Amino acid sequence: MIRIGLFSNDQTLPSLLSSALGKEFDVIQVSIKDENPRYPGKPRYEVILLDLDSLPDSLTFFQKMIAAKIPVLILSSDGLRSTAIDLVRQGAYGYCRRPPSIRELKTMLVRAHEGSTLHRELLDRQQSEEAESRNPILGSSPQIQRVHELIRRVCNINASVLITGESGTGKELIASGIHNLGSRADEPFIAVSCGAIPENLIDTELFGYENDSFTGTTESSVGYLELAGEGTLFLDEIGELSPATQVKLLRVLQQREFSRQGSTESIPLKARLIFATHQNLSDMVARGAFRQDLYYRMNVIRIDAPPLREHSDDIPQIAEHLLRKYSKSFRSPVIRIEDDAMSMLQAYSWPGNVRELENVIQQALIVANGESIHLEDLASNILEETLVHMDDDYHPGGSFERQLREYKVKLATTALRESNGNKTLAARSLNISRAYLHRLLRVGEPGELINSEISTERESPEAGMA
Numbered sequence: 002m003i004r005i006g007l008f009s010n011d012q013t014l015p016s017l018l019s020s021a022l023g024k025e026f027d028v029i030q031v032s033i034k035d036e037n038p039r040y041p042g043k044p045r046y047e048v049i050l051l052d053l054d055s056l057p058d059s060l061t062f063f064q065k066m067i068a069a070k071i072p073v074l075i076l077s078s079d080g081l082r083s084t085a086i087d088l089v090r091q092g093a094y095g096y097c098r099r100p101p102s103i104r105e106l107k108t109m110l111v112r113a114h115e116g117s118t119l120h121r122e123l124l125d126r127q128q129s130e131e132a133e134s135r136n137p138i139l140g141s142s143p144q145i146q147r148v149h150e151l152i153r154r155v156c157n158i159n160a161s162v163l164i165t166g167e168s169g170t171g172k173e174l175i176a177s178g179i180h181n182l183g184s185r186a187d188e189p190f191i192a193v194s195c196g197a198i199p200e201n202l203i204d205t206e207l208f209g210y211e212n213d214s215f216t217g218t219t220e221s222s223v224g225y226l227e228l229a230g231e232g233t234l235f236l237d238e239i240g241e242l243s244p245a246t247q248v249k250l251l252r253v254l255q256q257r258e259f260s261r262q263g264s265t266e267s268i269p270l271k272a273r274l275i276f277a278t279h280q281n282l283s284d285m286v287a288r289g290a291f292r293q294d295l296y297y298r299m300n301v302i303r304i305d306a307p308p309l310r311e312h313s314d315d316i317p318q319i320a321e322h323l324l325r326k327y328s329k330s331f332r333s334p335v336i337r338i339e340d341d342a343m344s345m346l347q348a349y350s351w352p353g354n355v356r357e358l359e360n361v362i363q364q365a366l367i368v369a370n371g372e373s374i375h376l377e378d379l380a381s382n383i384l385e386e387t388l389v390h391m392d393d394d395y396h397p398g399g400s401f402e403r404q405l406r407e408y409k410v411k412l413a414t415t416a417l418r419e420s421n422g423n424k425t426l427a428a429r430s431l432n433i434s435r436a437y438l439h440r441l442l443r444v445g446e447p448g449e450l451i452n453s454e455i456s457t458e459r460e461s462p463e464a465g466m467a
Contacts (some may be wrong), residue, residue, distance in 0.1 A: 003114045006031040006046030008062050009076075010055040018050075021103045026110065031062075037334035046071060048113045053077040053085055054099070067092045069176075072113040076101060092369075118337055139322055140315030144307040148175060151304045156183035161240075161254065163299045164277040167304030169356030172277040173235060175304055182232040185273060188232030191227050197356035203246055204262060211263035239299065240280040240291060247292045254298040274299075309351040309358065317348045317432070319355060323362040324374070333366045340433035341376040341409060347432070349383050366391055376409075413441040 005028045007015055019028045029046065049066045051073050053059055066073050069145035075096035079083035087097040094113040097106050120262055136146055154181050155162055164172045173192050180190045198206050209224030227235055242250065253259045254274070258267045276299045285291035309316070320338055328335050338346070342365075365378040376384070412431060417438075428438040 002027050003110060004029065004047045005110065006066075006071075007048045007052070008049060008055065008059060009052030011052060013363060016050065022107060022110075026107075028043050048094075048110055049073045050110070051075050051088075051093075052099075053081045053088075053096075054172060063088060063091075063093070072116060074109055074113050076267060078401070107209050138171060138178055139319045140312055141318070142312035142315050143313055144312045148304060148306065151302070152178045152182060155179060155302050155304075158302070159273055160301045162275045162302045162304060163282075164275065165282075165302045166277075166279065167308050167354055168279045169354035170306035170308055171355050172279075172306050173237060175306060176233070176235040176275045176277065179275060180235075180273075185232050189229055190233045190235065191225055191229045192235040192237065194237045196241035200243050201245075203242065204249065207246070208249070208259055208432055209261040211261050221261070224261065224272060224351070225255065226272065227261075227268060231271045232273070233275060233277045234272045235277065237277045238279070239276045240278045240282055240285060244292070247295050251292060251295045254295070309354045313347045317343055319358060324366070327363050327366055331363075331366050333369075334372050335366050335374055336372050338374045339376070339438050340431075342374050342379055344412065344431055344433060345376055345379060345383060349386065364373055409441055413438055417442070 002024070003026050005018075005022075005026050007018065007028050009030070015028050015030045017067070017382060019026070022028065031046065031049075049062075049071055051059055051063055051066075053075055054077070059216050062075060072094045073088075073092070075085045075088055075093050076099050077096050078099045082098075085093075089096060094116065095109055131172075138152070140146075152175065162176075162179065164175050166172055176192070177190055180186060193206070195203065203322050205222070205224065207224050207226055209222050209227055212221045249259075253270055257270045259270060260267055282291055282296050282300075286293045309319075319337075320343065324335065326336060327333070335389060346358070346361070346374075353360075361380050361383060362374075364380050365374045369375070369378040416427040416430050417424065420430065424438055425435055428435040431438070
């Protein structure tokens, strides 16, 4: 049903239109005193039908609805046709002559509603993408909220930051979040993987060099420290630096200046430095593999990027973000991840963390048919490893498809027993619908066993209300 807000001084028009338009439309008369055209998060009226004969209040109300981004359809007599056309130029969806053709009016109301719905979806998506670009670390778990808090605290503090965490946990995203939320957001953000640069080139890449500083150079070159300007230089895999380069970097942090190779001229460091590693630097310091004084200089502020397995509750949000991102770039029709696939994603241990999840979503988009990613669309290693780590007393046999089916049934059985037979609570614990839980409990022989086993268990009142 489409909610129509009718603005008119004609007291007979609401009932006439309600009767003529039918049950698909809910016609509500509104007035100039309506100060709240929107509920939180959605319009109070989905389309406004504005009777232009109700001048002059209709023009004031029109501006108010346009500002609220609610589509306005003008209802006008022939004498006000020029005014109606002018309002269309100012943002009205269109206009109908009065008395209107009901068929024409229905068509225009539906089109205005469809256009506004699409507009709101695009606007919501744009706002979501803008929020993610400002702080791209997704999730609402306590671990991720702690990361968000630290990013906000340090973004405008010109102190060195050390980000630690396993490979694929999003250390560069944390660094870019610090940069984008701070006062340097309009300056360059340069990310450098120290482990990807050969040891004999790392100094020239970081510090730059002067013409003729060594054999084969014919012109000067700017290094990353200089190229970053007043922005941020993110040095990833800092534990890979050689002892000689560690000494030079220590001098940069101590004196806030550096020199190009082949030059004695000091260049002031204007950029902020953020470091990251997947290694345990304190252990490296103890072994003499990393300088203790450099470690202390870098580790002024430390942010630990948690592995994905420690905040698996965030997987649905992250996976859906990746789905939107790659569905668009792949021009894929897939718009959702089904419950069974999402449950498997949450059960997997993710040794490669978010980077591995990103790869899995891309692969699933390629092989999926239709608008959904199903369990069978996931990479085989995800399914196999999760099956291997099932309870020791569970030994599935038969084909791979049968093992998957039995594993899903096992998940449903366990959840149902832990919730004392309450199917609503069991479905909620698995993050699946109650209808899907019912389907799992009817699958094959295990399903028949479960149904007979549970049939004597009484559901709580909450379950019966679901």
